[in-house]
Amino acid sequence: MNVYQQVFQSKNKSFAVLIDPDKTGPFQVETTLNTINSINEISAIFVGGSLVADGSTQQLIQYIRKNTTKPVVLFPGNVNQICEADAILFLSLISGRNPEYLIGQHISGAPLIKKLGLEAIPTGYLLIGEPSSTAYVSNTTPIPNNKPDLAVATALAGEMLGQSLIYMDAGSGATNPISEDMISKVSGSLNSPLIIGGGIRTYEDAKKALIAGAHCIVVGNAAETNAAILFEIASAVSDINRSLEVHQ
Numbered sequence: 001m002n003v004y005q006q007v008f009q010s011k012n013k014s015f016a017v018l019i020d021p022d023k024t025g026p027f028q029v030e031t032t033l034n035t036i037n038s039i040n041e042i043s044a045i046f047v048g049g050s051l052v053a054d055g056s057t058q059q060l061i062q063y064i065r066k067n068t069t070k071p072v073v074l075f076p077g078n079v080n081q082i083c084e085a086d087a088i089l090f091l092s093l094i095s096g097r098n099p100e101y102l103i104g105q106h107i108s109g110a111p112l113i114k115k116l117g118l119e120a121i122p123t124g125y126l127l128i129g130e131p132s133s134t135a136y137v138s139n140t141t142p143i144p145n146n147k148p149d150l151a152v153a154t155a156l157a158g159e160m161l162g163q164s165l166i167y168m169d170a171g172s173g174a175t176n177p178i179s180e181d182m183i184s185k186v187s188g189s190l191n192s193p194l195i196i197g198g199g200i201r202t203y204e205d206a207k208k209a210l211i212a213g214a215h216c217i218v219v220g221n222a223a224e225t226n227a228a229i230l231f232e233i234a235s236a237v238s239d240i241n242r243s244l245e246v247h248q
Contacts, residue, residue, distance in 0.1 A: 003071045003087035004121050007043045008165060008193040012241045013210050015041050015234060018075060018197065018220030019064070020049035020172070021056040028224070029060065033067055035227040041234035041241075046218060047085070048075035050133040050172070058083035074118070077137065079109040087119035089167070094158045095126040095151075096140025123165040124158025126151060128178050128198070132171025142171070148182040155186045155194075166190060170198025173221045177205050180212040187213025201229065206236035 007014050036042050047061050065072050074088040093101035113120050127135050127142035135142050143151050155166045170178050177199035187194045196209045197218030209217050222229050
């Protein structure tokens with residue numbers, strides 16, 4: 001079973017933790033990883049960020065893969081972050097119009113991805129809400145929170161272009177998570193699994209996103225300063241999955 005099937009096509013809702021090599025030192029990642037390994041609900045570890053020094057992603061992934069059995073998935077900010085992992089989210093920033101992040105970086109990275117034998121998961125990536133580091137680096141404008149119809153049309157276009165996943169992200173350190181209304185409308189229009197990240201800090205945040213239609217939720221910034229929050233988020237995932245099992 002490949003990573004896509006294991007994490008994104010499971011009957012249960014999924015939970016991924018995003019680790020940014022630029023913000024996570026050796027002590028931090030050891031502490032965070034110990035917590036991650038103790039939580040069954042965490043399905044995968046995403047690694048990557050908008051501003052990452054050359055080589056730090058590979059070093060971090062090597063350490064993580066030696067110390068966990070959970071799949072490690074690259075979440076690359078640019079082609080320089082591509083290295084050995086269990087899979088890579090082959091991200092196309094479809095909410096923006098910068099050709100570098102729609103196809104340019106992909107052309108540069110594709111030969112290396114093939115050479116490394118990485119499982120490439122085509123992913124339509126949408127920035128939502130307030131400006132973030134990713135929006136600044138990619139020179140793109142996020143879709144406003146109050147424009148769910150625009151998000152639906154963009155996500156549908158990504159799916160029709162062959163994207164296996166749609167990932168809506170409020171951005172690192174977002175003040176608010178993506179609204180339930182937007183998640184519900186986008187999820188209801190898609191056949192592909194929907195990932196939701198950014199601004200998820202509490203049990204209620206996670207539960208609302210999952211009930212609205214997210215298949216997978218991603219927590220990053222919140223866990224960097226308080227790894228214990230992962231237990232709270234995992235509790236929401238567990239409760240939702242138990243509820244789904246009752247109704248199956």
